[in-house]
Amino acid sequence: MSQQRRALIAGNWKMNQGTSAGRELAKAIVAGASKAPNADLVVSPPFTILAAVASDLAGSPVELSAQNMHEKSGGAFTGEVSAEMLKDCGCKWVILGHSERRQYFAETDASVASKTSSALAAELRPIVCIGETLEEREAGKTLEVVGRQLAAFEAIIAKQPGVAAIAYEPVWAIGTGKVATTEQAQEVHAAIRSQLAKVSQQLADVTRVLYGGSVKPDNAEALLGCADIDGALVGGASLKAEDFLAIAAAAR
Numbered sequence: 001m002s003q004q005r006r007a008l009i010a011g012n013w014k015m016n017q018g019t020s021a022g023r024e025l026a027k028a029i030v031a032g033a034s035k036a037p038n039a040d041l042v043v044s045p046p047f048t049i050l051a052a053v054a055s056d057l058a059g060s061p062v063e064l065s066a067q068n069m070h071e072k073s074g075g076a077f078t079g080e081v082s083a084e085m086l087k088d089c090g091c092k093w094v095i096l097g098h099s100e101r102r103q104y105f106a107e108t109d110a111s112v113a114s115k116t117s118s119a120l121a122a123e124l125r126p127i128v129c130i131g132e133t134l135e136e137r138e139a140g141k142t143l144e145v146v147g148r149q150l151a152a153f154e155a156i157i158a159k160q161p162g163v164a165a166i167a168y169e170p171v172w173a174i175g176t177g178k179v180a181t182t183e184q185a186q187e188v189h190a191a192i193r194s195q196l197a198k199v200s201q202q203l204a205d206v207t208r209v210l211y212g213g214s215v216k217p218d219n220a221e222a223l224l225g226c227a228d229i230d231g232a233l234v235g236g237a238s239l240k241a242e243d244f245l246a247i248a249a250a251a252r
């Protein structure tokens with residue numbers, strides 16, 4: 001991790017946690033946040049409890065994120081939620097282009113780019129996810145795939161350097177317990193940073209690139225110790241306050 005980029009540890013609760021379990025989890029994270037003095041903490045509950053969790057986070061350093069949004073600011077889009085609505089209920093961040101959205105909800109590089117642009121316009125900070133499938137890795141296409149996904153939104157995030165974060169999440173490592181080795185992760189993170197540097201050196205210097213994929217307390221220190229890994233997007237382990245905080249405490 002670089003001295004100039006403070007660690008960002010974001011928990012993606014996915015489609016888990018009703019009101020009482022979610023609020024309890026949020027409160028436990030707030031109570032333990034001082035155990036992670038070197039990290040910015042973000043939690044991403046489901047839409048239904050964003051407002052309730054916002055009130056539990058109020059006055060704490062823990063920030064609120066949503067897991068998705070629609071690119072339009074309003075209108076006839078039944079079932080959807082806009083960036084403005086997320087801001088209105090207390091979100092500072094939004095996860096975009098998660099591989100589960102790309103895989104199950106047909107999100108494309110173009111739709112992720114368009115959502116990134118709308119989020120930034122609404123002053124919502126995107127955490128944009130990219131990553132290769134196992135098939136793509138085995139075919140030697142990792143850097144090509146990640147490069148293509150990044151190319152779709154790099155010029156958009158370059159307009160406000162440091163506001164967006166990127167999460168590199170190898171799809172084969174998400175929820176599988178198969179974590180990328182530090183060498184595999186660092187190689188891709190370095191490639192992401194050099195691609196950002198081609199857009200602007202400032203963008204490369206200030207953009208936090210998080211690793212995601214089976215991050216746990218026992219592998220966090222090694223991953224966060226890599227030069228180009230600036231934090232973590234955590235799924236399963238973010239549902240236990242103790243584990244989430246232990247991961248965040250590993251940031252130096």
Ligand code: PEP
Nearest residue numbers: 174175212213214235236
């Ligand atoms: C994720 O969903 O973004 C994720 C990284 O999940 P997990 O930590 O469970 O692999």
